[in-house]
Amino acid sequence: MAKRQRLMVHHHHQEEEDEESSEGEEEERGQFCDADEEDEERQDGSQQQRQQQQGSKIKIKLASNICKVCGQRGHSAGFQGSVYVDCINKPCYLCKTLGHTTATCPYRIISPGFGVKPASGPQGSLARSIAMREVSPSSSKSLPCPPRQPKFQVSAAIMKLHTRRVTVLEFHPQRENVVLSADKKGGIAAWDFAKVNERTLYSDxxxxxxxxxxxxxxxxxxxxxxxxxxxxxxxxxxxxxxxxxxxxxxxxxxxxxxxxxxxxxxxxxxxxxxxxxxxxxxxxxxxxxxxxxxxxxxxxxxxxxxxxxxxxxxxxxxxxxxxxxxxxxxxxxxxxxxxxxxxxxxxxxxxxxxxxxxxxxxxxxxxxxxxxxxxxxxxxxxxxxxxxxxxxxxxxxxVVNAVSFSPITGQRLLTTCQDNRLRVWDNTLSACNGDGPNREIVHSHDFNRYLSPFKAEWDPKDLTESNFVIGRYISEDHGGVALHACDIIRADTGAYTAQLFDYNLPTISPVNKPHPTRDLIVSGSSRSLFLWSRVADDEDDVEEGAAVGPRDTSAAESSAAPGRHRLQPRIPFTLYDADPDSEKKKPKGGKGKGKGKGSDSD
Ligand SMILES: [Zn+2]
Ligand SMILES: [Zn+2]
The missing domain is CATH 2.130.10.10 (YVTN repeat-like/Quinoprotein amine dehydrogenase)
Known part of the structure; x- marks a missing residue:
């Protein structure tokens, strides 16, 4: 009887694993279970978080001095406002080493050089030497500098385009305003982000x-x-x-x-x-x-x-x-x-x-x-x-979530691994020799139980093959609101080119795709898609809040939160709710369910 029960448990475990796309090693993540279980709800609960934060000082002193993660007395762990406090007896959530918490992790400080380790593999092979001399970007000073730090803002979103979470994003090869997305239930959609409400669903x-x-x-x-x-x-x-x-x-x-x-x-x-x-x-x-x-x-x-x-x-x-x-x-x-x-x-x-x-x-x-x-x-x-x-x-x-060669020459190899590291080989030949990576970049992306796996995506527009995009799991506090960044990171240094935050995107975005020709990034978060548009360089020095456009109140509510990290919107934001369950919400333009002709008529 006991054996049978165990088998059934195992069966259930298998089933769950199979549902998730690149699951593995659940036992290792189990230690963060308390935090993980809350995860999906907490993404949307920014208002609740603010309420919690108002009383957080009192809570810390008076309430539970028993850690709900490890069960020991003398410290507490969990959410305090929008900030998650680690259990001090567990490894740092970001870099996975003991002795400090995520808040005090040295890799949390984002500046060039932090979180980057040099190559660990053999350095002396002939092929590598030749390759480094001939084609390494570090030896060639004539290459253009990577683009300067861009500013992006969420300018459009289609909510609940999918019935389950988004798993894949790709751009339409011929229509530059159309992005294709797929989901956990097998659905595929084409979204025209210029028209915001137009989409085609390929559901079967x-x-x-x-x-x-x-x-x-x-x-x-x-x-x-x-x-x-x-x-x-x-x-x-x-x-x-x-x-x-x-x-x-x-x-x-x-x-x-x-x-x-x-x-x-x-x-x-x-x-x-x-x-x-x-x-x-x-x-x-x-x-x-x-x-x-x-x-x-x-x-x-x-x-x-x-x-x-x-x-x-x-x-x-x-x-x-x-x-x-x-x-x-x-x-x-x-x-x-x-x-x-x-x-x-x-x-x-x-x-x-x-x-x-x-x-x-x-x-x-x-x-x-x-x-x-x-x-x-x-x-x-x-x-x-x-x-x-x-x-x-x-x-x-x-587990390795993603591997890709740099998009123009294929010279660099980039991997996303569940150990919260991004690994870069500067030369594919050295990777072919079995050499270790040139650098390891510590980055928060190890969580995927209720999320699609995080995957680093090269920016195909960057001719220096430096910039790639990846969503971030841990949040940063922006005036009492926990926002999850979409990061643009340089493969050659490990430095952050940009950390994109927007109050209109309060949830985690595991799936991101830079546009092949335009300064746009599409993020997939839960069932919805968000479009990041570049804020023009000449607007960079405009007085804060000067260019505020009409914003959807329900989603932008959080931007009213006070705080010195307040993000100022510069370009208009348009939102469309595409919940396929509510027929009434569909406007004339929306084509709704069913396969058929492409949605835009350009
Ligand atoms: Zn503890
Ligand atoms: Zn750490």
């Missing part, structure tokens, strides 16, 4: 969480490759709303929780005219979007571990990076997949545990064969034998 493409969405550039119509926790990767034509399946990882449907496979990451290789996707069992698949089938797949990460993210080199598109909750980033050469497949084809009884499965979706009994093959493999942490396709393994202490 996927059944569960959409984990990735990438433009397939060589198709005539604007088409995106999508991947989902429903185990499929599809092609979605934005014009007609039609979608077609490229792979189904569960060809026999649902059997058990354990057997269910998900697509956790999607990339597009323009050179190879192929879609690459990573699954929840450590495998990477190469898909042919024309034939709509899997060409080959490889056990690149440990079985039972999600391939959480993929990155393709912008020029050498055979060079692909994958990150996983097996705590590694692997660099591999896609060409290695094919030679391996040929080898396996010639000698079906090749030694070693199976690494290549028959193409899924090519019909016939291959699906069954694969199922049997997979059943023989033990799940969860089987040690991985490195592959001919693998170039290097880059170990990380925790």
């Amino acid at each position: 493409c996927h059944k569960y969480l959409v984990s990735g969405m990438k433009h397939v550039s060589w198709f005539g119509d604007p088409t995106f490759a999508t991947g989902s926790a429903d185990g499929t990767a599809k092609l979605l034509d934005l014009e007609c709303g039609l979608h077609s399946q490229m792979i189904d990882l569960n060809p026999n449907g649902y059997t058990t929780e354990k057997e269910w496979k998900m697509v956790n990451s999607v990339e597009v290789s323009t050179d190879l005219k192929a879609i690459i996707c990573g699954d929840s069992d450590g495998r990477v698949h190469i898909l042919d979007p024309r034939q709509k089938r899997c060409v080959t797949s490889l056990q690149l990460h440990k079985t039972g571990n999600k391939v959480c993210c993929l990155g393709i080199h912008p020029h050498e598109s055979r060079l692909v990076a994958s990150g996983s909750n097996d705590h590694t980033v692997r660099l591999f050469d896609v060409r290695g997949f094919c030679s391996r497949l040929l080898d396996e084809g010639i000698r079906p009884s090749a030694p070693g545990p199976s690494t290549v499965s028959p193409a899924v979706g090519s019909g016939g009994p291959s699906g069954d064969q694969q199922q049997q093959q997979q059943k023989k493999q033990p799940r969860g942490g089987k040690s991985h034998v490195s592959h001919p396709a693998e170039i290097a393994q880059l170990p990380h202490p925790r």
